[in-house]
Amino acid sequence: MTDARPGDGPETGGSAERDVPAGAAALQVDEGRHAVTGPDNIIRTEGITKRFGALIVLRGIDIHLGRGEVLGLVGDNGSGKSTLVKILCGFHRQDSGRIFVEEKAVDFHSVKDARACGIETVYQDLALVPALTVYQNLFLNRELTRFGRIGWLRNGEMRKRAREYLSDIKVDIPSVDALVETLSGGQRQAVALARATRQEAAVLLLDEPLAAMGAKESALVIDLVKDLSHNHGVSMIVIDHNYTHLFELCDRLNLLQEGRITLDQRVQDTSIEELTELMVAEYRRRVTAGEKELER
Numbered sequence: 001m002t003d004a005r006p007g008d009g010p011e012t013g014g015s016a017e018r019d020v021p022a023g024a025a026a027l028q029v030d031e032g033r034h035a036v037t038g039p040d041n042i043i044r045t046e047g048i049t050k051r052f053g054a055l056i057v058l059r060g061i062d063i064h065l066g067r068g069e070v071l072g073l074v075g076d077n078g079s080g081k082s083t084l085v086k087i088l089c090g091f092h093r094q095d096s097g098r099i100f101v102e103e104k105a106v107d108f109h110s111v112k113d114a115r116a117c118g119i120e121t122v123y124q125d126l127a128l129v130p131a132l133t134v135y136q137n138l139f140l141n142r143e144l145t146r147f148g149r150i151g152w153l154r155n156g157e158m159r160k161r162a163r164e165y166l167s168d169i170k171v172d173i174p175s176v177d178a179l180v181e182t183l184s185g186g187q188r189q190a191v192a193l194a195r196a197t198r199q200e201a202a203v204l205l206l207d208e209p210l211a212a213m214g215a216k217e218s219a220l221v222i223d224l225v226k227d228l229s230h231n232h233g234v235s236m237i238v239i240d241h242n243y244t245h246l247f248e249l250c251d252r253l254n255l256l257q258e259g260r261i262t263l264d265q266r267v268q269d270t271s272i273e274e275l276t277e278l279m280v281a282e283y284r285r286r287v288t289a290g291e292k293e294l295e296r
């Protein structure tokens with residue numbers, strides 16, 4: 001079993017051109033606030049668009065991610081954050097627009113293609129096999145064997161390396177022999193992060209890694225993310241609805257509204273108040289557009 005999910009390949013093609021739903025077309029987005037693009041981008045996109053049937057989710061997304069940078073992706077429910085991440089990890093295919101990895105244009109046809117470029121996605125729980133131990137999960141599909149692929153498993157060596165690696169990245173798990181199903185959500189997330197980075201991911205995409213976690217577990221994952229970016233040079237895109245977490249974790253934030261990035265700022269140049277104001281303004285625009293639609 002692998003951490004591949006059903007439908008791990010890309011979708012086929014975009015849907016036929018259809019009418020934009022009433023209301024959505026009438027919405028206007030401000031030009032927004034944008035930070036200066038860094039020169040050393042590991043990932044960059046140009047004009048990514050994506051629609052699902054009549055619903056236009058992404059309307060031309062330009063994002064960039066620097067080496068060792070942690071970028072937070074913020075936006076209302078249904079604003080397209082997961083869709084964008086799924087495009088970057090090869091799970092969905094964009095309708096138009098381009099992705100560059102280290103300034104080289106790439107064309108992902110599957111999650112495997114993105115992995116080959118060092119891009120790993122971590123989904124809470126889904127990435128691990130609960131009935132296996134921590135070390136077995138860390139070496140899943142990359143087991144160490146004595147005589148080639150079908151030889152004896154080198155369990156002792158895998159245990160030792162798992163212990164070393166986890167201690168290296170400061171993950172505190174009771175034992176590498178513990179079954180993953182006995183771990184807390186935060187510990188599982190830490191093992192999933194460790195597994196992704198052990199495979200030398202240069203980029204980690206984390207879709208709500210702190211969802212449903214208590215303060216202590218969140219702190220564990222936050223510390224790990226910081227260590228991976230600061231001390232191991234891993235770049236990350238993190239989706240989270242909790243602004244406090246994002247301001248603690250991220251170097252820069254992008255706000256996704258109505259299919260566009262409307263704010264791109266370093267955390268020290270924006271605030272929870274500014275993000276909240278922009279979100280409330282979007283909500284008001286939607287309500288007004290809805291009312292106008294009803295009047296027609």
Ligand SMILES: Nc1ncnc2c1ncn2[C@@H]1O[C@H](COP(=O)(O)OP(=O)(O)OP(=O)(O)O)[C@@H](O)[C@H]1O
Pocket residue numbers: 052055057075076077078079080081082083084
């Ligand atoms: N496979 C799909 N088929 C059809 N519509 C989809 C599909 N995936 C997402 N959508 C729609 O696209 C929009 C964006 O969804 P997405 O999951 O990217 O939002 P999100 O920003 O991650 O939201 P949340 O914060 O709630 O996780 C939603 O309206 C959703 O219903």
Ligand SMILES: [Mg+2]
Pocket residue numbers: 081082083207
């Ligand atoms: Mg989502």
